[in-house]
Each structure stands twice: as C-alpha cells, then as structure tokens.
Amino acid sequence: MDNLLAARATMAFSLGFHIVFAAIGMTMPFLMSAAHWFHLKRGDEEYLALTKMWMKGVAILFAVGAVSGTVLSFELGLLWPGFMEHAGAIIGMPFSWEGTAFFLEAVAIGLFLYGWKRMRPWVHWCTGLAVGVTGFMSGVFVVAANGWMNAPAGFTWENGVASDVDPVAAMFNAAWLHQTIHMQLAALQAVGFGVGGIHAFLFLRGRAPSLHMRAMKIAMVFGATASLLQPLAGHFAAQRVAELQPAKLAAMEGHFHTSTRAPLWIGGIPDVDTQEMRMGVPLPGMLSFLAHDDFDAEVIGLDRFPRDEWPPVVIVHVAFQIMVGIGMAMAAVALLYFWFLRKKHFPRWFLRTLVAFVPMGMIAIEAGWIVTEVGRQPWIIYGVMRTADAVTPVPGMVYHFYLFLTLYLTLAVVTVWLLRRQITTAERTLGG
Amino acid sequence: MVDVLVFFIGASLLLYVLLGGSDYGAGIVELLPAGARRERQKHVINDAMGPVWEANHIWLILVVVILFMGFPTVFTTLMIALHVPMLALLVGIVVRGTAFTFRHYDARQEPASQRVYTILFGVSSLWSALWLGIIVASLGRAKIDRHATDVWSAYFAPWWGLYPLAVGVFVACIFVFLAAVYLIGETGEADLRRRFTRIGIAANAAVVIGGGLVFLAALGEQDPLHRQFLRNPETLGVVGLATLMCVALWTSVRRRSPLATRVVAGAQVTLILLGWWLLYAPDVLITTDGPMTFHTTAAPPATQRQLVLALLVGSAFIFPSLFFLLRVFKSRRDSEGAE
Numbered sequence: 140m141d142n143l144l145a146a147r148a149t150m151a152f153s154l155g156f157h158i159v160f161a162a163i164g165m166t167m168p169f170l171m172s173a174a175h176w177f178h179l180k181r182g183d184e185e186y187l188a189l190t191k192m193w194m195k196g197v198a199i200l201f202a203v204g205a206v207s208g209t210v211l212s213f214e215l216g217l218l219w220p221g222f223m224e225h226a227g228a229i230i231g232m233p234f235s236w237e238g239t240a241f242f243l244e245a246v247a248i249g250l251f252l253y254g255w256k257r258m259r260p261w262v263h264w265c266t267g268l269a270v271g272v273t274g275f276m277s278g279v280f281v282v283a284a285n286g287w288m289n290a291p292a293g294f295t296w297e298n299g300v301a302s303d304v305d306p307v308a309a310m311f312n313a314a315w316l317h318q319t320i321h322m323q324l325a326a327l328q329a330v331g332f333g334v335g336g337i338h339a340f341l342f343l344r345g346r347a348p349s350l351h352m353r354a355m356k357i358a359m360v361f362g363a364t365a366s367l368l369q370p371l372a373g374h375f376a377a378q379r380v381a382e383l384q385p386a387k388l389a390a391m392e393g394h395f396h397t398s399t400r401a402p403l404w405i406g407g408i409p410d411v412d413t414q415e416m417r418m419g420v421p422l423p424g425m426l427s428f429l430a431h432d433d434f435d436a437e438v439i440g441l442d443r444f445p446r447d448e449w450p451p452v453v454i455v456h457v458a459f460q461i462m463v464g465i466g467m468a469m470a471a472v473a474l475l476y477f478w479f480l481r482k483k484h485f486p487r488w489f490l491r492t493l494v495a496f497v498p499m500g501m502i503a504i505e506a507g508w509i510v511t512e513v514g515r516q517p518w519i520i521y522g523v524m525r526t527a528d529a530v531t532p533v534p535g536m537v538y539h540f541y542l543f544l545t546l547y548l549t550l551a552v553v554t555v556w557l558l559r560r561q562i563t564t565a566e567r568t569l570g571g
Numbered sequence: 572m573v574d575v576l577v578f579f580i581g582a583s584l585l586l587y588v589l590l591g592g593s594d595y596g597a598g599i600v601e602l603l604p605a606g607a608r609r610e611r612q613k614h615v616i617n618d619a620m621g622p623v624w625e626a627n628h629i630w631l632i633l634v635v636v637i638l639f640m641g642f643p644t645v646f647t648t649l650m651i652a653l654h655v656p657m658l659a660l661l662v663g664i665v666v667r668g669t670a671f672t673f674r675h676y677d678a679r680q681e682p683a684s685q686r687v688y689t690i691l692f693g694v695s696s697l698w699s700a701l702w703l704g705i706i707v708a709s710l711g712r713a714k715i716d717r718h719a720t721d722v723w724s725a726y727f728a729p730w731w732g733l734y735p736l737a738v739g740v741f742v743a744c745i746f747v748f749l750a751a752v753y754l755i756g757e758t759g760e761a762d763l764r765r766r767f768t769r770i771g772i773a774a775n776a777a778v779v780i781g782g783g784l785v786f787l788a789a790l791g792e793q794d795p796l797h798r799q800f801l802r803n804p805e806t807l808g809v810v811g812l813a814t815l816m817c818v819a820l821w822t823s824v825r826r827r828s829p830l831a832t833r834v835v836a837g838a839q840v841t842l843i844l845l846g847w848w849l850l851y852a853p854d855v856l857i858t859t860d861g862p863m864t865f866h867t868t869a870a871p872p873a874t875q876r877q878l879v880l881a882l883l884v885g886s887a888f889i890f891p892s893l894f895f896l897l898r899v900f901k902s903r904r905d906s907e908g909a910e
Binding site for chain 2: 215305531532542
C-alpha cells in the first residue's frame, strides 16, 4: 500500500466507522423521545422500560460516536494537510457551527442520562429531544462541508492559492441541500429499520413480546416514513449530480459515451477497457429522464473527460446499484408495513423480513458514501485540487491505518457485545 | 478580530485544562492504590464526571476548529510535524472515553470486566495527559523544521527530548491536582475526602517540583522560550503568585472548605497557563524559520468575521446550557445516583 492509498483507506475506514454511530446518534434520540412521550402521556411502565433500554444504548453509542468524531476532526489535518491548508479558511464555517451543535448535544445528553428525578418530567423529556435535534443539526453542517468538496464555491482559485474567500457562499454551496436531505433521510431509514428489525427478532423469540412490538412500531414509523420519502430525495440528488458532477453520474451509471435517450442500467458491470456495460438490463431513455426530466435529453458520458479524471467506474457503479437496490426494497417493505399496521396484525413472515433488513440501511449508507467520495476522485476538491496533492508527506501511513483498524474493530466488537448484554438483562428484568 | 479569536483559543484551552483536566486526572487517581475504597471511589468519580465528561472534552474540539478555520497554516504545520504525538493522543482519547462509558453502562457489573475498564480508563488518561504536555511543549522549541527531508528531523525531532517529557509529567501532575481538589467536594464519606485531600496535597507538591524540572530540562536543552523566562517580569510575577497561592490552598484545605479549595486550585492553574501564554504571545508556533504569530497566519477577514460570529452565537447557547447542566447536578447533593 503506498502512502496515498493508506491515507485514503484510513479516511474511508474512519469515516465509514463514524458514520454508523453518527446516523444512530442522529436518530435514536428521536425514537427514545417517542417512547418517553408515550410513558409520560399514558403512565405506562413498559414504555419507561423501553425508554431506559434505548437510553443506555444511546449512551454507549454516543460515546463511540463522539470519540470517533474527535478523531476525524484531527485526521482532516493528519491525513490531508494540503487540503486543510486551503480549505480550512473557506469551509471551516459549517464545522464551527457543528462544534456548537455538538457541544449542546453533549450538554443535553448529560442532562438526559443523569437527570431523571432531578428535573420536572417534561423538562427532562425536552433534554432528550434536544439531543436528537442538535445531533441532527450536526449532521446537516458536516454534510454541507462535504457538499463543498463536490461543488466548491465561495473563493477564487489562482496559481494554487485561494482568494476572495466567502465562507457563507462556501457553506451554502450547490450540493449542500440535496446531500443533507438525502443523508438525514438515510439515517432515519437505516436506524429505523435497524432498530425495528432487532425488535422484530426479539419479538419472534418471545421474551417480553409486548415491549418489543411497541419498540418495533415506534422505530418502523420513522424508518418507513423516511423510506417512502427517500426516492424523491434521491431523484433530486441525481439531478443535481448530473448538473454539478457529470463524471460522477456517468460513473454511477456506467455511461461511457455521451448520448441522447441514455439508458438506465439495472445491474450490470462496466468494462472500462472496452467501454461497454456487461450483463444488466438497459431501460432506454430512463437515464435521460431521471437526469434531465426528458427521455430524449443528452447525458454526458465519461468520453467527455480525460482518462486520468475518471473515477474508479466499477466501484462507483456497483456501490450505486447496491444503494438504489436496497433503497427500493426498503420503500417496498415500508408500504407493506403501513398496510399491516392498518390491519393491526403483522404476519410472522413479515417480521422475519424486517429481521433480514436490519443491516440493509447501514449497507446502503456506506454504499452511498462510496458513491459520493470515490465518485469524486481523483479530486479532493472537485475540479480544483487532486487528492494526491493533498495527502500528508508523513511516511508510514500504513501503520496509522493498521492502528485504527485494530482500535475500531475492537471497539465495534465490544459495543455489539455490550448492547446484547443490555437487551438480555432488560428482558430478564421484565420477564421477572 | 484576530485578538477575539486568540481570546477564544485561550479561553477554550483554559477551560479544557480546568474541566477536561480534572476528568483526565480522575482517571489517573483511579490508578493509585485505593484498597477497599476502590469501589466507592469509582462511584464518586462516575457520578462526578458522568454528566459532564462529554461536554468537558469538546473544549479541545473547539480549539481544533478555531485553529483550522482561523489559522489553517498553523494547523497544517502542527498536524504534519507532530503527527506521531497527535496520533498517540487520539488513541488515548478514544480508549479513555469509551472505557469510562462502557464501565458505567455495562449491564452486568462483573468485577473482572469492571477492572479491565478501570485499568484502561486510568492508563489511557495518564497516557493522553503525557502526550498533551509533549504537544504543548513542542510548540515553542523551534525544532519544527518545515523543510526537513529526513524522517527523524521532520517528524520525530520536533517533539523528542527530555523537556517535552517533563512538560508531559507536569501536565499529568496538574490534572491529578485538579481532579483531587474537585473530588473532595463530591463525596460525603470522610475517608474518601481524606484520601482525595492527601492526593491533592501530594499532587500540589508534585506540580511545584514538576515545574522546576520543566525549567531545568528546558535550560538543559537550551530551549529558546525558557531562556526568556527569567527576563520576562510578567511571567515571573504570575508564576510567583501561583506558587504563593499554595499558602491559601493549604489554609482552605485545613478549614475543610471544598469550594474555596476549588477556587484557589483553579486560580493557581489559570495563573500557570497565563504565565506560559505571556511567554509565548504573540507567537503561536516557533519553527526553525522563526516564529509564526497569530496575526501572520490568520485566515482572510471574511473567514475571521464568520468564525467570531459562530463563536459568539455559540457561546450565547452554550454557556446558559452549561450553567443549567451544572445547576441541575450541583445544586443538590443527594445521592440518587445515575440511571
């Protein structure tokens, strides 16, 4: 592994690790607040037990998210000093707001976790909700900063120096809106389905079934609603990418040759040497329609870009297919969910389906980030700075990578182990 | 505008040392032999640090964000030359934060796993404090060479040496001192209070001795900053005052007044930091090319304005909520404990 590859692997792994906890941190507090709300409204002790079970999960996961986020704030400079030297002044603004939001989140979580009986019940409830709201805001700010890497704005670039810096224009870049909507919905989706599926599994196992059914319903309302909205957000995002980063869209779709009535591929593997798609089913005109609302519109292909500015086409295309495929499947399950919810009965096969969907949302999120990040290559700032020019001169980055690989894998194992202990202990208490 | 940013960096750093520092120190205190009191000490530390540790450590993130947005050249220079100690610090931060939380939220509080968490929390607290000191010391040594081509002088020489290590030990002593003083007021149990008092007094002595060692090590390595130490009347005055305050500290300890002890201890550490700051200002980083000052490395004015705005608006939200947090947890000394 050369230094650049090691740095990229480290960043990909750190981000891929953190994003799981960030998504959970943005969503779980809302689920927890919903359960807490039912408890306060109805005085039902089972909802209190659920709130506390989820709360302990939130505490464990928040700690891992907080420390892995701290690592990322350092890694921006440790891995990409060439980037931060220029980008810091331009795109620091959303990070400074994110810092504020995260600070409030840390205060709110301290209040909520330790504040039982120390505040009036509804004030205490509000601190729990505040954890969710501030976490959600953090997500918006960080993704806005990433949007700037895809659609740089707010500066003039001449001879490798940035001038006329306008941090406000940089933050509200052309990509921030579609990226944040897409990401925030994805977090709700992935965590809603993940938690819903886990409780469906626990319900099927039969210990404390009423608790798990209630938990599944709360989680799935968030997950299913977001899943039904996501195709709209995804469509909006694809149109913006077509406009802002045609090379990324072309890689996503394996679209080698600029053409009108461009097809949308279902499946398929792009062959970069022959510049053809293999296998897969083309839907003629659909890509033109999705990208430009017109079946006959021209869609720019990779042929318009020099060969050394192509993103890794196969990775981007496959990741994109995975994301869209899972997203569509989740939307279908979401429809079924609302259907069974109206009928007030969930058949066992449907609950088993939910169990199968536990990891799906997270896989889709990871795939989506591969599309965004790998699809931008070879640029770290699209069209301005190449990733290779931003990497740290420090040698031996591969050890940095191994270090965090070991550390984070250990953390992941311990976290899962702790959450399992939480669930089994809570069930035992409830089961008497 | 730059001065406002410098003020915020200074204030965040101070709050990180005072609040985050006592949090680190608590971890180190848990490493000291405690015998039969270990279990009760653990509960005191959990209750005292649990609600605030997440907030305490964000002061560091604030410093990082102000640096990379407001002073990007300083940030990148640091992250290249001090890659190794920064990495070491990060590993420590990850381990101590998770070990502390996992210990509290492990559903089955078994002695074996609890012991592992406690050791990890303690060792990584000490480890992080040492590296934090090493990083701080490296800022002013004039050993950061931005043109170095060999690995040793580019990435190791900037932080290697007896003087940075002495600062690391000094910082660890300060953290233990702050933690012990803070913990005295967090427990009603007489034997624990006596224990924290003893540790506090020992750590205070260690701070004075450690400070002397730092000075000697700096002289030995001919550190450019510390050669100015004796010629800088403000620094001398401030550090002298901090040392004199030991008398006030012992008085308040003898009178068993946790609040006064905390105030005096906080003031002492603030003065030490102020002395260091006075020695530095207006430089932030001294390289082999000469000093980088806040003014010469500041981001463009538009960025500074936005950063100041974010900091002011942020403070307007953060300080009231922090105040609320402290009021909720410190107003009543009941022992309901955490959930």
